Amino acid sequence: MTEKEKMLAEELYDPRDEELRQDAARSRRLTRLFNSTTEEQKEYRVTLLKELFGSTGEHIHIEPPFHCDYGKNIYIGENFYANFDCIILDVAEVYIGNDCLFGPRVSIYTPNHPIDAEVRSTGVEYGKSVHIGDKVWIGGSAVINPGVTIGKNTIIGSGSVVTKNIPPNVIAAGNPCRVIRPITDTDRKYWLMLLRSDKTFID
Numbered sequence: 794m795t796e797k798e799k800m801l802a803e804e805l806y807d808p809r810d811e812e813l814r815q816d817a818a819r820s821r822r823l824t825r826l827f828n829s830t831t832e833e834q835k836e837y838r839v840t841l842l843k844e845l846f847g848s849t850g851e852h853i854h855i856e857p858p859f860h861c862d863y864g865k866n867i868y869i870g871e872n873f874y875a876n877f878d879c880i881i882l883d884v885a886e887v888y889i890g891n892d893c894l895f896g897p898r899v900s901i902y903t904p905n906h907p908i909d910a911e912v913r914s915t916g917v918e919y920g921k922s923v924h925i926g927d928k929v930w931i932g933g934s935a936v937i938n939p940g941v942t943i944g945k946n947t948i949i950g951s952g953s954v955v956t957k958n959i960p961p962n963v964i965a966a967g968n969p970c971r972v973i974r975p976i977t978d979t980d981r982k983y984w985l986m987l988l989r990s991d992k993t994f995i996d
Contacts, residue, residue, distance in 0.1 A: 800884055801866070805907070805917045808884070813863075820845065820864045828858040850891065855879060862904075870927065875899065885920030885939070893925060896933030896951060905939045926961060935970075946976060 794802070796810035806813075823845040830838050838857075843849055845864035850871030859879050861867060866883035870891035878898040881887055885903035903920040907913045921940030925931075929943050932951030937943070942958045949955060950966025950973075959965045963972045 800920060801886070803885055803920055803922065805919050807917055809916060816863050816865070820861055823864065824858075824860055827855075830857065847886075849873070856897075869893075876933070884918070885922040887923045887925075889925045890927035890929065890945065892928045894930045896931060896935070898934045899931050899937075900935070901937040903939050932966075948976070 794804075795812065796806045796808075797812050797816070799806035800808075800813065823841055827838060827841045827845070830841075838855070839853060842853055842855060845861070846867045846869055847865045849869045850873060852871060853869060853873045855873075855875045856877045856879075858877065859875065861881045862883050864883065866885065867881055867887045867889070869889045870893065872892045873889060874893075875895040876897040876899075879895055880898075880900040882900075882902050882904050887901055887903060901923050903923055904918055905921060906918050923937055923939070924942040925937075926943060926945030926947070928946045929949070930947075931937070931943075931949045932953065934951055935949050935953045935955065937949075937955045941955050943949065943955070944959060944961025944963075946962045947959055948964045949959065949970060950964070952968070953966050953970040954968040955965075955970040957969065959970065959972065962976045964974055964976060965972045967973075
């Protein structure tokens with residue numbers, strides 16, 4: 794197996810491999826171009842993001858600056874929004890569902906390193922994929938660690954450090970992140986009432 798194949802198989806690999814260096818250089822070029830765009834260049838921004846990522850939905854909006862390792866290991870659904878300073882380290886695959894919202898400085902980390910110091914000093918590393926379901930909202934400065942899955946409709950509070958899987962339809966927060974409560978039908982009725990009372994959305 795090549796080092797890239799090992800990386801994507803979530804096995805130990807050497808990140809100094811030439812193929813991976815070339816892939817990283819591609820990512821640096823595209824993110825540099827993206828981060829230097831102006832607010833008038835919205836279509837160009839989308840073009841760059843679609844070239845950078847493995848796949849995206851039709852509608853995607855990321856506020857610069859944005860940073861990632863390779864980009865092509867990131868798969869994003871429809872209607873994605875990420876605020877400023879988003880970081881996605883994608884040595885393993887990252888899947889983000891439809892209608893997801895990221896606050897500022899959200900970070901997703903897939904890389905990991907050996908616990909044994911002697912092995913770690915050789916420079917090898919490995920990754921664990923991250924999966925984020927549809928309609929997830931992740932608050933500002935939250936950190937999603939390697940191997941985590943976040944279920945659909947869930948809210949992750951700002952500043953959270955997510956080290957374990959979070960189920961669907963809950964509000965979770967903290968360090969380490971824990972479920973605070975489920976999202977209920979009462980929540981839905983309350984927010985629908987507010988929406989319907991706002992003439993902006995009715996007219």
